[in-house]
Amino acid sequence: MAELDEIMLAELGEVRDALARAEFDGDTFAVALGHARLAEIVDSRVLGQLLAPAVKAEPSKPLRLPVPYYGGKFGAAPLIERAMGPIVNLVIPFGGSLGCLLGRSEPARVETANDKDGLIVNAWRAISNDPIAVAKACAMPVHECTLDAVHGWLLDNRESLTTLLRSDPRAHDVAAAAYWLWGRSVWLGGSWCNPGKRGPRKAKVALRGGETGPGIGQGVLSSKIRDELPAYFTALAQRLRHVRMTCGEWTRVLRDSVTVSHGVTGVYLDPCYDLGTGRRPDLYGIDEPEQSAEVRAWALEHGPHPRLRIVLSGLGDEHAELEEHDWSVITWRGRERLWLSPHCRREDFGPLFEQGAA
Numbered sequence: 529m530a531e532l533d534e535i536m537l538a539e540l541g542e543v544r545d546a547l548a549r550a551e552f553d554g555d556t557f558a559v560a561l562g563h564a565r566l567a568e569i570v571d572s573r574v575l576g577q578l579l580a581p582a583v584k585a586e587p588s589k590p591l592r593l594p595v596p597y598y599g600g601k602f603g604a605a606p607l608i609e610r611a612m613g614p615i616v617n618l619v620i621p622f623g624g625s626l627g628c629l630l631g632r633s634e635p636a637r638v639e640t641a642n643d644k645d646g647l648i649v650n651a652w653r654a655i656s657n658d659p660i661a662v663a664k665a666c667a668m669p670v671h672e673c674t675l676d677a678v679h680g681w682l683l684d685n686r687e688s689l690t691t692l693l694r695s696d697p698r699a700h701d702v703a704a705a706a707y708w709l710w711g712r713s714v715w716l717g718g719s720w721c722n723p724g725k726r727g728p729r730k731a732k733v734a735l736r737g738g739e740t741g742p743g744i745g746q747g748v749l750s751s752k753i754r755d756e757l758p759a760y761f762t763a764l765a766q767r768l769r770h771v772r773m774t775c776g777e778w779t780r781v782l783r784d785s786v787t788v789s790h791g792v793t794g795v796y797l798d799p800c801y802d803l804g805t806g807r808r809p810d811l812y813g814i815d816e817p818e819q820s821a822e823v824r825a826w827a828l829e830h831g832p833h834p835r836l837r838i839v840l841s842g843l844g845d846e847h848a849e850l851e852e853h854d855w856s857v858i859t860w861r862g863r864e865r866l867w868l869s870p871h872c873r874r875e876d877f878g879p880l881f882e883q884g885a886a
């Protein structure tokens with residue numbers, strides 16, 4: 529709460545100064561802008577805080593993107609943070625639900641997140657720019673026909689939305705973001721927004737209890753947050769405020785200008801797993817299993833760089849080849865493994881290391 533108050537006070541102070549200058553200059557346009565900005569701050573922050581008893585109680589608790597996400601790494605984030613050690617720069621080429629970033633105990637000074645899927649990046653950008661509007665738009669009743677319509681709409685509009693994101697730095701589509709978040713929360717299992725899964729699905733809407741318990745719901749429909757969404761998204765927007773976002777191929781954010789030129793850099797690589805691991809195909813909206821070997825090759829080449837702390841996720845022995853080149857491996861959960869590059873803090877993870885035994 530104190531942290532939010534300070535941020536809000538600082539912003540209010542800036543607007544007050546700008547207004548004083550504008551009035552002194554007789555600049556009516558700037559005065560109008562200042563008043564509009566004042567209304568924005570008061571609306572989103574104050575409203576968000578008033579509606580947020582849960583978030584107020586634990587302001588520094590990491591918040592996840594409120595959607596179930598196959599392969600999401602929110603739970604692995606503390607382990608990845610520990611493996612990377614102190615870094616000034618964090619780069620996430622396969623962002624998805626931003627688990628590794630949002631699950632950290634504290635942000636890195638510079639953070640860059642990328643995903644090739646414009647539907648996902650639009651959701652990140654819309655939450656950062658207009659959290660209250662996204663929250664309001666997510667409040668849709670669960671209806672199977674709505675889900676089918678939403679899925680078809682998102683598939684039809686992915687390309688144009690991606691083009692829009694790339695052509696206008698502030699563009700975002702609140703309705704599309706809410707469709708993606710709401711639909712991902714209603715849809716059961718993987719393959720949300722995968723072009724091969726167009727059309728109605730049988731009894732796959734999250735109307736039943738299943739793992740989430742009767743009537744509890746998941747994602748934006750979770751009973752823990754569904755009545756607090758404006759506050760939840762406002763807190764998320766605060767966390768995402770300084771995150772640099774890109775929408776494209778994973779290699780775009782791995783140039784030196786994005787990585788080592790900022791100082792010691794953590795790179796978290798979580799590509800779609802190779803199908804040879806036995807995982808199901810088409811789990812993601814954009815699912816490219818052939819990347820796995822290319823990403824490993826990049827990791828192998830860049831692992832020795834003294835400023836890089838690379839963590840690569842994989843299944844089973846997918847990236848065992850790295851272990852012949854001074855990389856080490858730890859288990860996160862089940863068959864999920866994390867390979868750590870030579871400059872990670874590997875001394876923290878001896879042969880007897882067990883996840884959870886910090």
Ligand SMILES: C[S@@+](CC[C@H](N)C(=O)[O-])C[C@H]1O[C@@H](n2cnc3c(N)ncnc32)[C@H](O)[C@@H]1O
Binds near residue numbers: 622
């Ligand atoms: C395993 S998921 C990452 C999950 C993420 N670590 C999390 O915590 O949610 C892989 C992600 O890579 C994205 N993707 C697929 N092909 C890509 C590519 N060529 N470049 C960048 N991202 C890609 C998918 O959209 C998907 O979100």
